[in-house]
Amino acid sequence: MREILEQAIAKRQKALSEFDSKQLMKMAGIPVSRNYLAKSKEEAIEYAQKLGFPVVLKGCSDTLTHKTELGMVKLKLKTKKDVANAYDEIADKGIPLDGVLVQEWLDGDNREFVLGSIRDPQFGPCVMFGLGGVFTEALQDVSFRVAPITSIDAYEMMDELKTKKLLGAFRGSPAVDKEMLAGALVGLSELINTYEEIAEIDINPIIINGNKPVAVDALVILKQ
Amino acid sequence: MIESLFNPGSVAVVGASEVPLKWGTYIAGNILDGKFNGRFYPVNPNVPEVFGYKTYPSLLDIPEPVDLVFITTPSKTIMHILQDCIEKGITNIVMITSGFSETGKEGAMLENDIVALAQSRGLHIVGPNTMGIVNTHCSLYATGTITRPKPGGISIIAQSGNLGFQILEWARSQNIGISKFVGSGNEAVLKIEDYLEYYKSDSETKVILMYIEGIDDGKSFVEIAKNTSLKKPIIALKAGRTEIGSKAAASHTGALAGSYSVFKGAVQQTGIVMAESPKELLSLSAAFDSFPLPKGNRIGIVTLGGGWGVITADECVERGLLIPELPQSIIEELDKRLPPFWSRGNPVDLVGQPDFQIFKDAVELMVANDAFDVVIVLGIIGAKVFALRAAESILNLGKMEKSIYDDFMKSLRVLEKEFLDRLTELMAIYNKPIVTVSFSKSFEDETIHDCGGRFKCVIYDTPEEAVLCVAKMYNYYNYVTKRSMVYA
Numbered sequence: 001m002r003e004i005l006e007q008a009i010a011k012r013q014k015a016l017s018e019f020d021s022k023q024l025m026k027m028a029g030i031p032v033s034r035n036y037l038a039k040s041k042e043e044a045i046e047y048a049q050k051l052g053f054p055v056v057l058k059g060c061s062d063t064l065t066h067k068t069e070l071g072m073v074k075l076k077l078k079t080k081k082d083v084a085n086a087y088d089e090i091a092d093k094g095i096p097l098d099g100v101l102v103q104e105w106l107d108g109d110n111r112e113f114v115l116g117s118i119r120d121p122q123f124g125p126c127v128m129f130g131l132g133g134v135f136t137e138a139l140q141d142v143s144f145r146v147a148p149i150t151s152i153d154a155y156e157m158m159d160e161l162k163t164k165k166l167l168g169a170f171r172g173s174p175a176v177d178k179e180m181l182a183g184a185l186v187g188l189s190e191l192i193n194t195y196e197e198i199a200e201i202d203i204n205p206i207i208i209n210g211n212k213p214v215a216v217d218a219l220v221i222l223k224q
Numbered sequence: 225m226i227e228s229l230f231n232p233g234s235v236a237v238v239g240a241s242e243v244p245l246k247w248g249t250y251i252a253g254n255i256l257d258g259k260f261n262g263r264f265y266p267v268n269p270n271v272p273e274v275f276g277y278k279t280y281p282s283l284l285d286i287p288e289p290v291d292l293v294f295i296t297t298p299s300k301t302i303m304h305i306l307q308d309c310i311e312k313g314i315t316n317i318v319m320i321t322s323g324f325s326e327t328g329k330e331g332a333m334l335e336n337d338i339v340a341l342a343q344s345r346g347l348h349i350v351g352p353n354t355m356g357i358v359n360t361h362c363s364l365y366a367t368g369t370i371t372r373p374k375p376g377g378i379s380i381i382a383q384s385g386n387l388g389f390q391i392l393e394w395a396r397s398q399n400i401g402i403s404k405f406v407g408s409g410n411e412a413v414l415k416i417e418d419y420l421e422y423y424k425s426d427s428e429t430k431v432i433l434m435y436i437e438g439i440d441d442g443k444s445f446v447e448i449a450k451n452t453s454l455k456k457p458i459i460a461l462k463a464g465r466t467e468i469g470s471k472a473a474a475s476h477t478g479a480l481a482g483s484y485s486v487f488k489g490a491v492q493q494t495g496i497v498m499a500e501s502p503k504e505l506l507s508l509s510a511a512f513d514s515f516p517l518p519k520g521n522r523i524g525i526v527t528l529g530g531g532w533g534v535i536t537a538d539e540c541v542e543r544g545l546l547i548p549e550l551p552q553s554i555i556e557e558l559d560k561r562l563p564p565f566w567s568r569g570n571p572v573d574l575v576g577q578p579d580f581q582i583f584k585d586a587v588e589l590m591v592a593n594d595a596f597d598v599v600i601v602l603g604i605i606g607a608k609v610f611a612l613r614a615a616e617s618i619l620n621l622g623k624m625e626k627s628i629y630d631d632f633m634k635s636l637r638v639l640e641k642e643f644l645d646r647l648t649e650l651m652a653i654y655n656k657p658i659v660t661v662s663f664s665k666s667f668e669d670e671t672i673h674d675c676g677g678r679f680k681c682v683i684y685d686t687p688e689e690a691v692l693c694v695a696k697m698y699n700y701y702n703y704v705t706k707r708s709m710v711y712a
Contacts, residue, residue: 120486123442128489144489146446152706153493160492 001027005197005222008062014222017062017098021218025203029187030115031180032215035103041087047102048083054105056216057086061097070095076105106214108207109173111166115184115215117147117201118193125192127185129157131166132205139163142160147189154182174211181213199223226348226414226422229316230359230404232291233262235366236283236420238268238305240274246349247320248296250368251356258365258372265290283308292316294356294366298332299323302352306338310345319351320368320377325410326353342413354409355385358392360402361428367392367407376401377430377513381419383408384439384463391435391506398671400510403428415440417448424452431512433505434460434496446490453495454707457512457700460496461505462487495703497696504692507684510672511693512679516656517701518694520597521545524590525571526583527602528663533571536600536661536687541696547571551595558586571602578611580604580639584646591654598694599658604643605683606663608636644673651679657691657697 004020016024022032034051038044038058048055059072067073070093074086083102090100112133120126123146130142143160145153158167158178167176184206192198200221206213235255239248256275265288266274269281280286282291283305294313295305299321309317324335335352342349343527350357356367360375367592368387373396380402383390395402404426406419416439423429432452439445452458464484491498492587497512499505523540525547527533537547550570558566561582567573572586583604590599615632618624647658662669673681684690 062687072637118443118486122439123486123490126486126489140485142485144486145493146443146486146490149493156492157489 001191001195005195009177009197011047013062014224015062016220016222017060017064018058018067018217018219019060019077019098019101020062021201021220022215023189024220025188025201025215025218028191029186030203030215030218031213032218033103033106035101037099038087038102039099041084041091044087044100044102045080045083047183048077048080051104052058054078055083056101056103057083057090058101058103059090059093059095059097060099061095064095064097103216106207106209106216108209111170111173111208112205113177113181113208113213114142115151115188115201115203115206117188117198119192119199120146125189127157127189127192129161129181129185131161132162136204147193149186149189151182153187154185157185158182173208176208176213177211184213184215197223226316226418227426229292229318229348229350230357230364230406230422230426231362232316232364234265234288234290235260235262235292235294235364236265236267236286237296238267238283240279241271242269242274246296247368250370251294251296251320251366254356254365254367254370255569257370258363260364260366261362262291262364263288266273267632278455283312283314286312290314292318294318296320299331299352302334303337303341306341306347307455309347312339315345315347317349318354318357319349320354320356320410321351322353324352324412325558334521335410339412345551347413349413350406350657351409352412353385355382355388355407358402358405360404367405371396373400373402376403377428378402378509379404379423379426379429379431379435380433380435381406381408381423382435383411384435385409385415387435387502391433394506395503398506399674400506400672401513401674403430411440416491417441417445420445420448420452420458424448424455430456431509432456432458434458435505436460436462436501442490446494449494449496451631454704458494458496459499459508459512460491461493461499461502461503462626495700495707497571497700506626507682507689507694508693510682511659511697514672514682515659515697516651516655516679518598518657518698519655519701521698522548522595522597522693523694524548524550524593524596524599525602526586526590526599526604527571527573528576528607529603530567530571530573532602532661532687534571536602536691537571539688539691540600540694543691545598545618545691545695545698548595551593554589554593555678557589561585574604580643582644587647587658588650591650591656597656598698599656600661600687600690600694601647601658602687603661603663605640605660606665606669608640609664609666611636641673644683645675646683646684648673648675648677648679651681653676659694660684661687661690 026032036047047136054076057074077083110162114132116128125147126144128144141162143157169175202219203215206215237252240252241248241593265286266277266279268279318380325332385407423432523545525533555568566575619629
């Protein structure tokens with residue numbers, strides 16, 4: 001972890017790329033979607049086959065924000081040809097990239113959550129859990145704790161959401177694996193508490209695949 | 225340790241005076257009139273005596289040791305007085321004086337000098353710009369605005385002088401017992417965490433009450449509050465709950481982290497019980513100080529009148545409490561005592577039977593049963609008003625002797641008192657809270673019924689207030705038990 005952060009700081013990056021961010025999350029014990037960083041079209045196809053179709057392609061760089069708006073996210077690609085076309089479309093934008101992220105496609109069930117970390121001027125490093133997806137900022141259904149937290153705290157954070165019913169069995173979907181979510185929150189709290197270099201972390205969304213929470217995007221912002 | 229600051233054997237007041245409208249007069253007058261159990265030394269070079277006590281020109285002229293000094297003279301005199309304290313070996317100081325960081329740059333510089341001196345010489349300073357301190361257990365009432373609640377188990381930290389006074393005054397008028405009070409003022413040296421740490425270890429403090437405006441060191445506050453909560457409940461009211469514009473942030477998380485949402489999270493994590501208003505702050509403190517903690521969330525309701533029972537049941541459910549079915553054994557028992565049309569369910573409606581023995585027995589049946597963790601009693605206390613008003617009409621119409629009316633009123637008061645005595649006994653026997661809501665409270669009725677036992681009865685004005693207190697006590701119980709299982 002230290003290595004990823006040190007390299008980014010040496011390059012004066014403001015943030016980690018999605019690929020690096022996810023690597024860090026995985027090391028901290030947060031379930032993330034499987035993905036590879038392809039440097040060429042051929043590599044992208046090879047990785048897609050390794051992961052199994054369908055896949056997702058995303059332009060990957062530490063300076064890239066608003067990926068979707070820029071047309072840098074290609075969802076649910078089912079064939080080698082789809083992958084090749086998507087790769088070209090992303091590369092043709094002419095935006096400098098580290099590579100193209102090839103990510104497994106996971107079926108979600110409309111339930112989306114958000115995990116995050118900030119440094120509060122009064123309380124220091126904090127973690128957040130909340131309702132994710134398109135309504136995140138409108139509903140502001142979130143719960144904060146000061147890092148580090150225990151697993152008891154993590155369960156209480158989940159219990160605090162007004163929309164906590166979504167974590168139970170809901171409209172044909174099974175109850176979410178809360179133990180995994182609690183583990184992710186504890187891991188996140190240790191990460192922000194240990195690494196001074198990190199300013200903020202955003203894991204949005206966490207989707208629910210079967211009953212398992214999986215992060216399909218992540219962003220680590222570095223201290224300036 | 226600041227224990228000696230709250231338990232001095234002798235105090236000096238620098239600037240003590242008899243002249244009205246001076247802080248030195250208020251503090252000295254309050255200490256003396258409040259009958260402090262210790263020695264008192266007024267310091268004032270301009271008059272020979274204050275309230276009959278010989279004055280000393282300076283602290284250094286006092287022939288005996290001094291445990292605690294109150295300073296009320298203007299800010300420009302402070303450094304000189306602190307030097308006297310150091311020379312005389314005094315480390316505990318309450319700085320009533322204002323004119324420091326709260327007034328601007330010059331004041332802030334002077335305050336920095338005080339902090340530097342305090343740190344190098346190990347001075348414990350309350351304030352500056354504080355309304356003072358109280359320790360009822362040694363009868364030390366040393367606040368500038370005067371109110372003297374009786375001794376009890378609640379200790380207070382207030383980051384605002386006038387709100388602190390209001391809390392103390394409310395406690396006094398409601399007969400709620402207080403242990404310690406401190407107005408923390410500018411917190412130049414001693415901070416909210418220091419007082420919390422002291423109250424945690426103080427055996428006379430059973431419940432801690434805080435009025436918070438701001439916290440400097442959130443991390444250390446969280447650490448201390450967490451450890452304190454596992455030992456005794458902390459009830460807090462926070463000013464500034466509305467968002468004061470979270471700074472423009474690069475992430476979603478940053479945008480969602482308003483100052484109050486992080487504070488709220490920190491509070492949940494530390495087990496602090498949050499109050500939403502000053503009134504709630506005291507009513508929660510009184511509840512925690514008076515009742516055994518509920519060991520579960522199953523509520524039995526005994527009521528005089530059906531409507532109130534239903535409203536209370538709704539309140540319970542909305543706050544996460546349960547209203548279990550009435551056990552068969554209780555139904556059978558009450559069938560023998562109540563008219564055949566009684567409800568046979570929880571809430572138990574006593575259908576207006578004017579018989580205190582039935583009231584007592586019904587409450588005992590409920591509290592003794594394993595189906596319930598808490599019993600709420602509605603409308604028995606205060607129901608005397610029905611009988612009294614009717615008697616009053618007859619009296620007014622000239623068909624009742626005044627002496628008969630007076631005796632009737634007295635006997636109803638005795639019945640109520642006996643009922644509350646019995647509830648207090650039942651709480652001690654079954655170790656469960658019995659919470660009463662008064663039908664109608666008059667000026668002379670008590671809020672807290674204390675017959676000297678382990679527990680007390682709190683008599684609430686409304687069912688929602690009673691249910692809120694039960695729900696928050698149950699949440700606190702949960703917080704502590706979950707964690708003590710892990711850390712035990």
